[in-house]
Amino acid sequence: MSDLTPSQSPLGRVSAYADQYDPTLLCPLPRSDKRAELGLRGEVPFLGVDWWTAFELGWLNPRGRPQVAIAHISVPCESRNIVESKSFKLYLNSFNNTRFADAAEVQARIRQDITEAVWRGGSVRSSVGVKLVLPEAFGREAVQELEGLSLDRLDIECDRYTPAPELLRAAVEEQPVSEVLTSQLLKSNCLVTGQPDWGSLQIAYSGPQIDQGGLLQYIVSYRNHHEFHEQCVERIFMDIWTRCRPIKLSVYARYTRRGGLDINPLRTSHPQPFPVNVRTARQ
Numbered sequence: 001m002s003d004l005t006p007s008q009s010p011l012g013r014v015s016a017y018a019d020q021y022d023p024t025l026l027c028p029l030p031r032s033d034k035r036a037e038l039g040l041r042g043e044v045p046f047l048g049v050d051w052w053t054a055f056e057l058g059w060l061n062p063r064g065r066p067q068v069a070i071a072h073i074s075v076p077c078e079s080r081n082i083v084e085s086k087s088f089k090l091y092l093n094s095f096n097n098t099r100f101a102d103a104a105e106v107q108a109r110i111r112q113d114i115t116e117a118v119w120r121g122g123s124v125r126s127s128v129g130v131k132l133v134l135p136e137a138f139g140r141e142a143v144q145e146l147e148g149l150s151l152d153r154l155d156i157e158c159d160r161y162t163p164a165p166e167l168l169r170a171a172v173e174e175q176p177v178s179e180v181l182t183s184q185l186l187k188s189n190c191l192v193t194g195q196p197d198w199g200s201l202q203i204a205y206s207g208p209q210i211d212q213g214g215l216l217q218y219i220v221s222y223r224n225h226h227e228f229h230e231q232c233v234e235r236i237f238m239d240i241w242t243r244c245r246p247i248k249l250s251v252y253a254r255y256t257r258r259g260g261l262d263i264n265p266l267r268t269s270h271p272q273p274f275p276v277n278v279r280t281a282r283q
Helices: 032-037 085-093 103-119 135-140 212-220 229-244
Strands: 028-030 047-060 066-076 081-083 129-133 177-189 196-207 248-255 261-268
Touching: 028 032, 032 229, 047 085, 066 103, 066 135, 081 085, 081 103, 085 261, 103 129, 177 212, 177 229, 196 229, 212 229, 229 248, 229 261
Parallel strands: none
Antiparallel strands: 028 081, 047 066, 047 261, 066 129, 177 196, 196 248, 248 261
8 A cells, every 4th residue: 555645634525424443544644754854764863652632432332332431542753654633533433333342442443453554554663552541530630731931931023934943043152951941832734724733832951052032933933834743843853953952852742632632742862751641721
């Protein structure tokens, strides 16, 4: 099977909603095309994960009684493909009128199907992670903002609304620092439909101190940019990595949900414990 392009995906098209389990609805898109735009081929200079949260998951038990859950799905960034989000939604909806033995069977099916999709066209190197949160645990789902010093406190002028990496500056002649910076002003647009994607961003680094005003202007410059969530985060990571030359760098975004799904990519230059996967208030 040849690789699909975003224009060949279900995005922006009228789609019939299947309500019987159908893993063929998943539409994987290769990561390599957009990474090539960043000069990345083969092994990439970062580690990371794409966390998905599915808030609209339901199925039938063996007696036909509806069941619901929240699904947390982690996709390794080294996987060959991403899954196009509308196809992910259509796939999850196909569970709606299908009977499964229990939640464990649903969890296993999702893990198997998403793992196959993200590695399609290559060998499977690792499985995706899947956790189902059942209704009795809904009350323990936390809400927490990203920790760090807010860049949004800065009263700066913004007039660039497409990615402008030349705005990034760092004090390379001074002593290195370690900082965690955040912003809730990240906005980009869907690559295919143009629908707005709103996000919160956390940047943690050690190295030459990054000019905070320029960094905030750079984040704002994504406002009219068209790219998928994962691709935006990798572009931000690479721009900071090449222009500011940090010793260590992590870029973490939590995007608001659309179609019952949120996507939260993390890219880091070094092995580290991943942050706790907790949604923000806007999600």
